[in-house]
Amino acid sequence: MAIQKVMVIGAGQMGAGIAQVCAQAGFDVLVNDRNEDDLDKGMKNIDKILTRAVEKERITAQSKSDTLNRLTPSSQLKDAESCDLVIEAVVENMDVKRKVFGELDEVAPKHAILASNTSSLPITEIAAATKRADQVIGMHFMNPVPVMKLVEIIRGLQTSDETYGAIETMTTHLSKTPVEVEDFPGFVSNRILMPMINEAIFTLHEGVASREDIDTVMKLGTNHPMGPLTLADFIGLDTCLYIMEVLHDGFGDSKYRPCPLLRNYVKAGWLGKKSGRGFYLYD
Numbered sequence: 001m002a003i004q005k006v007m008v009i010g011a012g013q014m015g016a017g018i019a020q021v022c023a024q025a026g027f028d029v030l031v032n033d034r035n036e037d038d039l040d041k042g043m044k045n046i047d048k049i050l051t052r053a054v055e056k057e058r059i060t061a062q063s064k065s066d067t068l069n070r071l072t073p074s075s076q077l078k079d080a081e082s083c084d085l086v087i088e089a090v091v092e093n094m095d096v097k098r099k100v101f102g103e104l105d106e107v108a109p110k111h112a113i114l115a116s117n118t119s120s121l122p123i124t125e126i127a128a129a130t131k132r133a134d135q136v137i138g139m140h141f142m143n144p145v146p147v148m149k150l151v152e153i154i155r156g157l158q159t160s161d162e163t164y165g166a167i168e169t170m171t172t173h174l175s176k177t178p179v180e181v182e183d184f185p186g187f188v189s190n191r192i193l194m195p196m197i198n199e200a201i202f203t204l205h206e207g208v209a210s211r212e213d214i215d216t217v218m219k220l221g222t223n224h225p226m227g228p229l230t231l232a233d234f235i236g237l238d239t240c241l242y243i244m245e246v247l248h249d250g251f252g253d254s255k256y257r258p259c260p261l262l263r264n265y266v267k268a269g270w271l272g273k274k275s276g277r278g279f280y281l282y283d
């Protein structure tokens with residue numbers, strides 16, 4: 001069955017971006033969050049990004065209003081009963097994701113595909129919380145979603161070819177490039193990116209250079225658009241720590257141990273740009 005209606009769960013930075021690109025591609029989208037304030041903030045963020053796109057003449061005012069009309073806020077998982085695809089983008093925690101998938105399995109129609117935007121967690125284990133493991137898949141968007149062209153598509157052990165094909169087609173429809181990846185911790189993107197970020201944090205922790213100089217070296221010396229500490233703040237330090245823990249546990253190799261400074265910052269509530277403070281301060 002063709003995908004027409006989508007629910008995105010979690011209206012944080014990733015969920016809002018995913019909802020936006022789905023609506024821009026013509027899908028009807030329910031934007032779900034358990035927290036009314038987060039939901040409101042997510043919807044306002046989408047409006048802000050679309051307004052900026054109109055100002056820059058990248059889209060028309062009509063296209064902005066058509067996109068907004070396709071987006072409907074939702075505060076109950078039960079609303080998934082009308083959807084063909086659900087994309088989960090809640091916190092990077094296996095227990096939380098398994099709970100969401102278990103509940104979704106009860107309410108989503110039998111034909112619906114359940115996708116996770118997880119950065120690193122095993123899709124096979126998330127799928128095992130449902131009775132439709134063949135219809136569960138990883139659909140890993142990159143941040144910021146409206147700008148970044150890649151989606152890693154991760155097959156769990158039981159993901160069917162039909163499910164894979166539907167998500168590959170959907171990804172192309174969103175004007176993104178799909179790449180098929182096996183279900184290994186951190187997939188490809190974060191297995192490579194996150195140890196680099198973690199090493200940058202060790203470099204700061206050991207006093208090798210200041211935060212600004214570490215970022216400058218990687219920006220000017222290796223042409224990265226953002227330095228690794230700025231990028232960590234942008235991703236969210238909690239998410240970076242969760243991903244390092246998944247790599248560390250998943251491979252059992254000490255080379256993935258999270259830097260103690262990263263742990264301290266997360267314990268302090270310094271989660272990066274989203275909390276106003278990480279390696280840098282934000283307004």
Ligand SMILES: CC(=O)CC(=O)SCCNC(=O)CCNC(=O)[C@H](O)C(C)(C)COP(=O)(O)OP(=O)(O)OC[C@H]1O[C@@H](n2cnc3c(N)ncnc32)[C@H](O)[C@@H]1OP(=O)(O)O
Nearest residue numbers: 049052056058119141142143144146147189190225226235
């Ligand atoms: C953790 C995971 O699981 C996986 C991940 O996602 S890892 C993170 C992957 N992402 C990255 O590595 C991002 C690295 N950074 C970059 O590519 C760039 O710095 C950036 C695209 C974020 C910003 O680019 P920039 O040139 O520094 O700034 P800026 O000129 O303001 O923005 C460039 C364009 O992106 C758009 N943009 C920037 N931030 C945006 C956002 N949050 N949402 C939507 N659009 C955004 C701007 O509107 C601008 O569009 P135009 O070209 O039409 O003007």
Ligand SMILES: NC(=O)C1=CN([C@@H]2O[C@H](COP(=O)(O)OP(=O)(O)OC[C@H]3O[C@@H](n4cnc5c(N)ncnc54)[C@H](OP(=O)(O)O)[C@@H]3O)[C@@H](O)[C@H]2O)C=CC1
Nearest residue numbers: 010012013014033034035038089090091092118119143235
């Ligand atoms: N940040 C990034 O660069 C990237 C992140 N990802 C992945 O995307 C996912 C989300 O990350 P991100 O958007 O950054 O996180 P955020 O913290 O910005 O947003 C997560 C949102 O999900 C909500 N939420 C948490 N639990 C539930 C639940 N049970 N039901 C409904 N909503 C819930 C949170 O609300 P509340 O505040 O109430 O907890 C919050 O609004 C993670 O799996 C992450 O690994 C993937 C690619 C890139």
